[in-house]
Amino acid sequence: MKIAYITAHAPFGRGETFVLEEMLAMAELGVELVIVPRNPPKEVFHDLARQLLDRAIWLPLFNWRIFLSFLKTVALNPRLWRILGRILRHSRTLKILVKNLAVVPKAVFIAGLLRQARVEHIHAHWGSTTATMAWIASELTGIPWSVTLHRWDIAENNLLRFKVERAAFVRCISEDGRREVLCIVGETYQDKVKVLHMGVRLPDTLLPQFHPSRPDFVFACPANLVPVKGHRFLIEACALLLETGIRDFRCLFIGDGPLEAEIRQQIAQLGLEEVVSLVGRLPHGELLRMYERGEVDAVVLPSIVTGDDEREGIPVALMEAMAYGIPVVSTNTGGIPELLSDGAGIIVRDKDARQLAGAVERLIKDEKLAREIGEKGRRKVDEEFNLHKNVKLLLQKIKSK
Incomplete structure (x- = not known):
């Protein structure tokens, strides 16, 4: 089967590693992929992305070829006028309207490419403008399409009701996300909106995750430096650990983002330079190799x-750690409790540095507890968040439409 994936950037750029993994798993199942990133950079950052480059169509968001194709379709295809009318009528804010109109010419151009390539299904990740592109390409070609909704893209509500109506099916990655979608679009679509988790690969073998010979307990926070990740509360938790006399630990922030200067300032103000380090963004394979080598004792998000x-x-950052038997600590927000239920991780209140510090202290002091949580986490991932199992389910869903 030939499936087109519409992504934000992948396989180019630094993000969407979970989409890369899913597309690779699709290819391993024999699916012929055509990957169309919305506005790809030139950079190829992740090792596994290189395995998909020959399947990707690198095109800027706009060039003269795209513009000429758009003008031709405007002149000859009345269906495009109806599409433009829907965008103008149903984009609920000026910002959303401008974003949608910006991707129309490229969507028109790729519609022709996908028709020529005899693509049988289009799947978009994110319900924002990537889904707008998938919907337009589907309307112009008759190729069925579907979308995976994550989190912020649900809240944005970019033509969400209309897209749910037109898509063959809509995949949410959590029950929490599905509830939010149905609150927006209505219970009429509950049979079309399904939950199918993202997944990660489980390593074949595991090394011991705890090393008595290592002087420090190392916990990592692999996350973009953006407000929703709550880094400042983990920094406060590190300060609380020092206040209680716990000094044999190191906290690694693995990621980059707009809050980097603010986070560095907070670390300096609290005098935490010796225990808290900003590692920067790592290629996906390098982070997993850290887990494989047992260099991280816990992951805290x-x-x-x-x-x-x-x-x-x-x-997915939590799933990946759990797949390696690494105990995780996170908060009671979004779909996280769905992942960490039944003792698969420690759940604390969000914005509560004292609870975060207490959870990390428990893992530092109780190796048996840490091992038990790590084992339960790995089982949970294998049962519910296994990449190969979930990609097979997604492919079955696509083939049934």
Whole structure:
């Protein structure tokens, strides 16, 4: 089967590693992929992305070829006028309207490419403008399409009801996300909106995760430096650990983002330079090799609900650590409790540095507890968040439409 994936950037750029993994798993099942990133950079950052480059169509968001194709379709295809009319009528804010109109010419151009390539299904990740592109390409070609919704893209509500109506099916990655979608679009679509988790690969063998010979307990926070990840509360938790006399630990922030300067300032103000380090963004394979070598004793993700109600879906960063038997600590936000239920991780209140510090202290002091949580986490991932199992289910869903 030939499936087109519409992504934000992948396989280019630094993000969407979970989409890369899913597309690779699709290819391993014999699916012929055509990958169309919305506005790809030139950079190829992740090792596994290189395995998909020959399947990707690198095109800028706009060039003269795209513009000429758009003008031709405007002149000859009345269906495009109806599409434009729907965008103008149903984009609920000026910002959303401008974003949607910006991707129309490229969507028109790729529609022709996908028709020529005899693509049988289009799948978009994110319900924002990537889904707008998938919908337009489907309307112009008759190729069925579907979308995976994550979290912020649900809250944005970019033509969401209309897209749910037109898609063959809609995949949410958590029960929490599905509830939010149905609150927006209505219970009429409950049979079309399904939950199918993202997944990660489980390593074949595991090394011991705890090393008595290592002087420090190392916990990592692999997350973009953005408000929803709640880094400042983990920094406060590190300060609380020092206040209680616990000094044999190191906290690694693995990621980059707009809050880097603010986070560095907070670390300096609290005098935490010796225990808290900003590693920067790592290629996906390098992070997994750290886990494989047993260099990380725990993963902590202090996610919060922001003032504008942004929250997590189910973070793949937690799943990946759990797959390696690494105990995880996170918060009661978004779909995280769905992942960490039944003792698969420690759940604390969001924005509560004292609870975060207490959870980390428990793992530092109780190796047996840490091992038990790590084992339960790995079982949970194998049963519910296994990449190969879930990609097979997604492919079955696509083939049934």
